[in-house]
Amino acid sequence: MDLKDLYRDVIVDHNRSPRNFRKIPDADRVLEGFNPLCGDKLTVYLKLDGETIKDLSFEGSGCAISVASASLMTERLKGKTHAEAEKLFGTVHELLTHDVPTDTEALGKLAVLAGVREFPSRVKCASLCWHTLKGALDGAGRSSVSTE
Ligand code: ZN
Numbered sequence: 001m002d003l004k005d006l007y008r009d010v011i012v013d014h015n016r017s018p019r020n021f022r023k024i025p026d027a028d029r030v031l032e033g034f035n036p037l038c039g040d041k042l043t044v045y046l047k048l049d050g051e052t053i054k055d056l057s058f059e060g061s062g063c064a065i066s067v068a069s070a071s072l073m074t075e076r077l078k079g080k081t082h083a084e085a086e087k088l089f090g091t092v093h094e095l096l097t098h099d100v101p102t103d104t105e106a107l108g109k110l111a112v113l114a115g116v117r118e119f120p121s122r123v124k125c126a127s128l129c130w131h132t133l134k135g136a137l138d139g140a141g142r143s144s145v146s147t148e
Pocket of ligand 1: 035038039040062063064065066124125
């Protein structure tokens with residue numbers, strides 16, 4: 001199976017049944033992200049235990065890529081530390097914008113997001129949830145982030 005098939009399968013799967021698609025009622029951080037280019041609108045919920053991401057979820061509506069990317073992200077980062085999440089944010093950003101990410105091993109299943117590079121207009125769809133998560137982790141005094 002080549003990357004293109006894998007990409008399509010993973011996106012379809014995670015869009016059809018997104019993981020962690022729910023509200024966290026007692027979330028420590030709630031941040032809304034918006035991608036005006038496509039109209040994707042996601043809210044990221046974060047429950048922290050010190051430096052650890054105890055729980056992570058999202059809600060909202062968007063295209064298949066934005067939803068699948070958020071699903072993959074929440075699945076991957078639950079139980080990870082703030083520092084690990086920041087590092088992965090950097091690696092994913094690299095993956096979406098460069099041809100050769102430096103740390104492919106750290107990506108695991110997220111490596112399929114490389115398929116988005118074939119559709120440059122969708123890069124912001126895939127990165128929306130990551131920017132929103134970073135904003136939430138940084139505890140930005142804003143209630144929303146935008147890819148613009
Ligand atoms: Zn989109």
